[in-house]
Amino acid sequence: MSQEDGAAKAANIFDVARLAGVSHQTVSRVINDLPNVRPTTRTRVEQAIAQLRYSPSPAARALVTRRTRTIGLITPGVSDYGPTSIAMHFNFAARAARYSVDTVSALEADPAGIRSAVEALLRQRVDAIVLVVVDVAVLEAVRALDLSVPLVAAASTARRNPHIVSIDQYRGARSAVRHLCELGHTRILHIAGPRTASDSVERVRGWRDELGSRRLEIVDQQHGDWSAASGYRIGMDLDIEPGTALFVGNDHMSIGVMSALRERGIRVPEDVSIVGFDDVPEAGYLYPPLTTVRQDFASLGALIMQKVLIAVEEPESATEDTPLPTHLVLRQSTRPAAG
Incomplete structure (x- = not known):
């Protein structure tokens, strides 16, 4: 040498x-x-x-x-399609920006559990923390902490904030209900997600506002837990009248509902139209293929990373962003109301 x-x-x-x-x-x-x-x-x-x-x-x-080019990611301790998709696409975006990601799952939404997750990441000297919000209490718990690094949250909320990014659950829900109304359905039931889930709160709000704008009856929604099993349980007891259509809070609950209705001899879409939410990979292969609201998780992951870079490098230039739009995917689970 x-x-x-x-x-x-x-x-x-x-x-x-x-x-x-x-x-x-x-x-x-x-x-x-x-x-x-x-x-x-x-x-x-x-x-x-x-x-x-x-x-x-x-x-x-x-x-x-004084930077490690490492980002802390706090995810909920669930395997639901939305949160896992957000985490996956954020990891892709971070890797493209030459950052590594340390992930901690917060199994509970209580302040002590969240504080423990944050402290574990801060010990790793992360440059920023990204929070995937499922329960609205989680965001409030993290906001209450005195953080030494920037925080960016993926959260569905009506409140705008330069460090919060989201997909427009509210307008996505309205587009689903509008589609059913335009098909002539006059009684549109909603099977919602958990009461404390931020996505569920915004979708319920969109469902209510769209029905209210058309002066249609608002029947109290029922709540599942995002699983097909909860959709099945609710579907077995649904009161299906002529003109009824269903807006279901996510595709997995839609799968359970469709299975229950099939057992009851209620045909989709001949007797009842159904719209889901998410556009999971299986949605197009159900029987019948499911009309649903697609979320662009790839764009959300890239937007989260963009927000992180701004928060770390140029915090004074942070601005509020309009929630990313959704897209209604029309398939064979909806049709014009009979008569």
């Missing part, structure tokens, strides 16, 4: 700064692909890095930038 090779391997960020004629902070900004570096300066730094064959370790990078 030559002396030149040994020197190159021993090079540090300060050697790069001297060779490029810039500060070590500027080298750090180039290494971490941060903004506000002139193109000519960036080129000089990159050439110095190449000449010295400098490759910063994660530890060295953290020492200079």
Whole structure:
């Protein structure tokens, strides 16, 4: 090994700064692909890095930038389609931005459980914390903590906040109910998710407002737990009258409802139309294929990561975002009302 090779391997960020004629902070900004570096300066730094064959370790990078390029992710202790899809697509977006993700599942929504999850991540010196909210109490519990790092939450809420991102559950629900109304259905029941689930709260609000705007009867909704089993139990006791249609809070509960109705000899869509929510991969292969509201979890994951980068690098530029739109997917579980 030559002396030149040994020197190159021993090079540090300060050697790069001297060779490029810039500060070590500027080298750090180039290494971490941060903004506000002139193109000519960036080129000089990159050439110095190449000449010295400098490759910063994660530890060295953290020492200079005081960042670890690690994000803490708190997910609910459930395997429901929505939260797991959000977590998956956020991980994809973080990886594309060259960040790693440490995940902690909060099994309980109580403040002590949330505090424990946050403290576990802070011990890992994460640069920010991302929270996937299922229960509205979780968001309030985290907000009550004095955090030393930025917090970005994926939460369905009517309140806007620069650090909250969401998919528009409210308008998605209204589009589902509007579709059933336009088919001539006059009695639209809602099988909702858990009472404390933020997605469920917004979908109930959309269902009520759409029916109210059309002066149609609002029958008290029934609540499941997002599972097919809960949809089945509710479906076995539903009072199906002529003109009835169902807006179900998610696709898995829709699967259970359809199974129960089939056992009762009630045909879908001949006797009752059904619209679900989520567009799970199985939705198009049910019998009949399920009309549902699609959520764009890939775009939500990318938006969460964008919010994290802004919160970490340029917090003063954080702005509120409009919730991401949903898309109604028409299939064969809905049809015009009889007569």
